[in-house]
Amino acid sequence: MGKLSSDDVKHVAQLAKLSLTGQEVKKFQKQLEKVIDYISELNEIDIKNVEPTSQMTGLTNVYRNDKVVSENCLSQENALSGTSKKHNGYFVVEALLTERGDA
Incomplete structure (x- = not known):
């Protein structure tokens, strides 16, 4: 691979x-x-x-199925x-993105 320029890093x-x-x-250039x-190797x-x-494992889904436990749920009013x-x-909340997509 050729040498990276400082402009590449910038x-x-x-x-x-x-x-x-x-x-x-x-x-960072080095x-x-x-x-x-x-x-590249x-x-x-x-x-x-x-x-x-x-x-590699052959496993499909090792997680449990989702189950809603109503007594553990926070109501919207409470939240x-x-x-x-x-x-x-x-x-x-404050806007994270402008119309240009910048923060």
Whole structure:
């Protein structure tokens, strides 16, 4: 794999909404290069005779079926009793996303 540029690292950081110092960019540049080199080694593995698998155990569902236990349920009135910010039976919270999808 070719060397990652500092611009590549800055781009990845921007996508993750991280601000990095110059020193951090250099540090992560080296780390990301190692990760990419390691992952690229997977291309060298001979998998011609390997059957595709999506899971290994053969188990289908190891969980119990859902069961509503009414005495353990919190009523809507009870749930909303601790907040002053409610509207039509719902909690009112700050918007997490704008129309552009940014926080």
